[in-house]
Amino acid sequence: MITRRNFMRQSLQAAVGTTLLTPAFNACTSEHIITGKVIGPNAALGHRLRDMKFESPTQSKSTDVLIVGGGVAALSAARVLKQNNVSFHLLELGTEAGGNSVAGKNHVTAYPWGAHYLPLPNHNDPELIAFLKEAGVIIGEANGLPVFQDYYLCFDPKERLYINNFWQDSLLPHEGISLAEREEIDRFTTLMHEYKIMKGRDGKDAFTIPIAMSSQDDVFLALDKISMHTFLIQHDFHSEALHWYVDYCCADDFGATSRDVSAWAGIHYFASRKGRAANASDDTLLTWPEGNNFLVKKLQAYCQDEIETNALVYGITIKDDGVEVLFFDAKENRTVSYHARQVILATPQYINNRIFPQGKTVSQSFQYAPWMIANITIGSSLSERKGEQIAWDNVIFGSQSLGYVNASHQYVGIATAEKVLTYYYPLTGSDTTSERRRAYERGYDDWKEIILKDLSKAHPNIAKEITNIDIWIWGHGMIRPAPGLIWGQEIREVAASVDQKIFKAHSDLSGISIFEEAFYQGHQAAKLCLKHRP
Amino acid sequence: MKNSGDKAGSFQWLLLISVFIVATCGLIYELVAGTLASYLLGDSVTQFSTIIGTYLFAMGIGSYLSRFLNNNLLTWFITIELLVGMVGGFSAGILFILFEQIVYFRVILYSLVMATGILVGLELPLLMRILKDRVEFGDLVSKIFTFDYIGALFASLLFPLILIPYFGLLRTSFFFGFLNVVVAWIVAYRLKKDIKHYSSLKWSAIICLLCLGMGFVLSDKLTEFSESLTYPDKIVYTKSSPYQRIVITKSAIDWRLFLNGNLQFSSADEYRYHEALIHPGMSVIKNPKNVLVLGGGDGMAVREILKYPSVDSILLVDLDEAVTKLFRSNTALMSLNSHALLSSKLKVVNQDAFVWIRQQHKKFDFIVMDFPDPSNYSLGKLYSTTFYHEVKKILNPNGQLVIQSTSPFVARKSFWIINETLQHIGFLTKPYHCFVPSFGEWGFVLATNSNETHDAKLPRNLKFVSRETLPQLFVFPPDMDRVESSYNTLNNQVLVNTFEKEWADYTR
């Protein structure tokens, strides 16, 4: 009985034939409407920094410490200040705190507009472990390893890759890949594993998170001078599938291809994550429907009363008795002058160039990759190709996009057809300025077309299954660790505090943009600030 | 001279290509019928050999019959091509819809095979007679047969390697029917001056092409339509809820409930399943009062629970309102569960069990988990350490928990994974099993927090569980006995992966 029925179903549902004729057939049926728009961010307010036309302040306030910016780095600093009973105030340009880790929500689920996961944390940063315990992410210890809250560990199946007309499990290409290429891929993963356990002559891990705790051994620092692409060629890696995979990984964390990031950063992606859990395998990650906004909300809980949103800081000047900070209060449409004894500057350096010209400004070596994020609502059951079922991370081989994350994946109940897919599209061209212009110039319909064309490869009827697409453009999404950035002189000079009054905290000062680095930058700045209290 | 020679050459090529296509189509129909028969009726050796035999024999009849066709050979040939296209093209669809629908399925099957065979058998002899006066006969016969056999080889390779995996049976047969008709049309067009009724043939061809094209495009719809026809007995109720398709069938001896095509119970032997589900656990609890049933919206488990007078409240949590409503309102079905769902002791909550349980604090003496088998990742979550942790929190210290745990015979590893998962989070377990004829060997795991034991106090008038049979349920013969296994978590889903493999192996 079962044999027959299953057989019938499978043989009847074989998909290839459908795709030849269904589009034509569907064209005859009723027109399907997809709603949506470009949601954010509110570029207009930020762009006022270009012409700097602000009226003189009509009000003045003062505080002990002022935090400028409200991203992860800022909130991490706020947590430390709070725990040390320092009074402070925080100014954030957006309508809510979170920066690149904000999220949205609709009738189906919450979903991220930026960061969506945290790998199991390394044990080098006790502050991060402490915070994860406070946040209920780590709930105990067993066999000397942290026990994580089950609901936050990414459920199985974790990932799948659409390649050669088939959804394979794992993102490492193997389906329809030649033996020689697979051997090369194996050689690569073995090499990366060696780097993962390697230590420098100073006894430190060759690659770790926070980056600042990595070994200073010249052997490894030399890798920061060449590109990841050059590294691959030097090591005789030529497989097209492997190059795609490495490019995919570089785009994932840096928004760039292997040609535009240093080999040190590229290897860091594979070799720095050493976190372990008592109740999950090493490669498991932590994720939530709303992505890292979950962690943002937990951080915000420390400073609910101190956060002021819709506040654009446009001028910072060091004075004898502290710092003067001017900001535009968009809610009240007025400018305010803040006097603070110390300032934690948790904004990216391209912004600091404008709002704090007194400080050390950065050169062209600080490049930021633009990103387009789409949250796609699926209304009826998603058409699938052969192979694995939908996973948390779903990637299409050879695509310019990074594929999509199923925001409904961590839902514990019985899955229904409705879901939200968060689609990631980095603009990885070498020239970030023209890529940024292109990202802004494309209209909603252009983006929609790009998305539909890409996803239709793996989901033949998706255009009819989507009910809504909302889009977010990040002009300066992530710092790109180009060769020479992470271990160069400039980044150190920029990161230095000024006059013991201004302390800098932003993930771009680590040279890579990830939650752990933002978090680390934040509490380090706060601790320096505490040390130099007047 | 030269000109007409060229013409004859290209004409000959046209015919040879037609022979090639016609031969390919012919063999494809034969393979489709053989494959369908062996999957639907089982025993592939017998099916294939009888189908091939019948088919070849029918071709012989066709060849024989061809001599009785004398006038208008061309028109005959084209008409036959159109017929082959239609009969062959629709055969898979017809067979599929009729299977399990009618008693004389075999009669239909072999009639269709005969019809296709006869028509295909007519093709070549007719063609040769048409050609006899048109082209130099010379080596034509050998050429025709060469192309005929190449076509056969081509088809036999194409069928298993490309057509079945990528097209599926239905589309394959529609597609080749389409090709057949196209060939007929092209030949007719080339020779239209020799044909009396070209225009009527043309229109017939167009209509055939439209029908076959529609069939091809609508294959999926056909699947949906005929899916409900794949039940052995008469369907008395169907409904699609947001979560599943509910089907109830009735035969002379029983009622059956199917959810998404999977049998949930047969009224003839469900008492075995439900008595085994409830009584081994329930009977060893001292004065059970509060009972929780997760899943089990058909009310059969509740019926068994109500046999304990000490019970004063039962909570039934079932995702699908459509199921609980049905078993609370349909008279025939209510007599199956003895009106259990109308009991004043019962409260029904229609919510997702996992979502629901995360907000619970109230404790229960007995908890029943009667979920569908872990056949997909959503269901697999209900068999995870995380879910069992939540259940453990709301189980009284002396309470019992029972879980339907699939077949320890078919899915032996899966069964023991469930046991291991419960043990991993600190439950003491007692696995057991029973035989339910409509299901086969079925397994359950009883789990508790305490090793205190009580004598079983069974209700009277049970039909399956008794003082004598009860201890036997806990004995596992070697072929179902415990195997080393890992435990199932949300982030490894080993159970679903194992379960899928075991059932696939069993039903292959």
Ligand SMILES: Cc1cc2nc3c(=O)[nH]c(=O)nc-3n(C[C@H](O)[C@H](O)[C@H](O)COP(=O)(O)OP(=O)(O)OC[C@H]3O[C@@H](n4cnc5c(N)ncnc54)[C@H](O)[C@@H]3O)c2cc1C
């Ligand atoms: C698309 C995308 C996906 C990502 N995915 C991941 C991921 O999965 N995992 C991960 O770990 N990381 C991810 N990241 C990296 C992410 O950037 C970091 O995790 C982290 O959120 C960075 O925090 P931050 O505080 O350093 O910077 P930001 O988030 O940039 O914070 C800076 C804040 O300053 C505010 N600001 C700027 N100018 C002014 C001004 N003039 N006045 C007042 N306020 C101002 C901004 O609004 C912003 O809130 C992703 C980034 C992007 C863009």
